[in-house]
Amino acid sequence: MNQNVKITRQQAAEEAKMLEKVFDVVRFLEGDFFEQMQDDPRIGVKIGMCQCYDFWKKNKPCENCTSMKAYAEKKQKTKLEFLDADVFLVISRYLEIDDEACVMELVKHLENDTLIDTDGRDKLVGKLKGYQDKLYIDPVTGVYNRRYFEDEIRNMQNSAGVAMIDLDDFKLYNDIYGHDMGDQVLCIVADVIKNCIRKTDKLIRYGGDEFLLILSDMVRGTLRGKLRQIQEAIENATIPNCPRLKLTASIGGVISEDGKIDEAIAKADQLMYKAKDYKAQVITECDKTIFKKEKIQNKPRILIVDASEFNRAILKEILEETYEIIEADGGNEAMHKIDEYGMKISLVLLDIIMPEKDGFEVLKYMEEERLISDIPVIIISSEDSANYIRRAYEMGVSDYINRPFDANIVYQRVSNTVKLYAKQRRLMAMVTRV
16 A cells, blocks of 8 residues: 555545455545544534444444544554444555545455464454453452443343342441452452352442342242352451451342343342341342341330330330330339340430439439440430430430420431441441451
């Protein structure tokens, strides 16, 4: 091919005629076209000058336009373009025809029997695999990334087992040990899961600490067993330099039989969040009734202390669907309940004004037993004296709810406090294990 940059129009026409014997497409793109493309990449579609959109069956500019690069760098550029199962060689050559800048674009369809030696083939495969790895592999864990899911999995039609795997308390790992340790944990978990699955299965880092697992040709009866195997393997994993740190994961799984993978992922995600309510559990579609039966045993326990049976009944009605309720009608019984259950109590709802021993005496007892910092207390009272409230906060209560009760406010404050202290307990347990 003539490598002269500056040629006449007659020379260009003669060269194009010769090249048409070799290439499927030979065309010239004027410099004005590229100037407009720089201002608006879709101008090729709008003004009809860029036939490559029709040729490559695209409705948007190429992400790696060799002609644009050849024009900008004033040199020749080459690439391979893939269209379904066909491969095309594209050569873009910068020229100045009668002193006007342009690009000659050449396209050649590579037949299946195109000759390439073994060394060249291996280099090409390696190069293409490198591009795929950069595009589809998560740099931290080495498994597939979210882009791979969007491009290759979202429209998948095969029946498969679908599981969402979420590490329990992963944010705490980062907060306590730093992000380097968090990345190490993610790598270990990814390796553990890969050791439990087949080469035909797909493991994808779906979010920060969430993994999406696609188990090809998985049947309903074996799904839970496989997910339990993965969950137990995660629990048995050892973290170098931190051997006492124990990992757990919550997993939700379903079988996708009708090809609607998005719906299956959404269902698996919902089940995974149910599993997180219990921590370190596997829940599949078949397990819903099992966990409904076990729900009472796993509810956080709340002690309601109030001399009024009516007030206790109102609070119980608000909270009993989510929490296990135990009751005390005064300070003496409250202290007996605290002795009996200890740290198995997630929260105390405590009235201040009670006969015999009042709420302040209960608070004093909890302070003496060193429980006030571990078991949160919310005061419930119609007494709105600033002195009462100030004294209660000074003795370590977490919040104050005034009567008459607003059900939404009561539920939300109780829920927020229980979750906060549950997280604090898990944090302390992790720190003391190390």
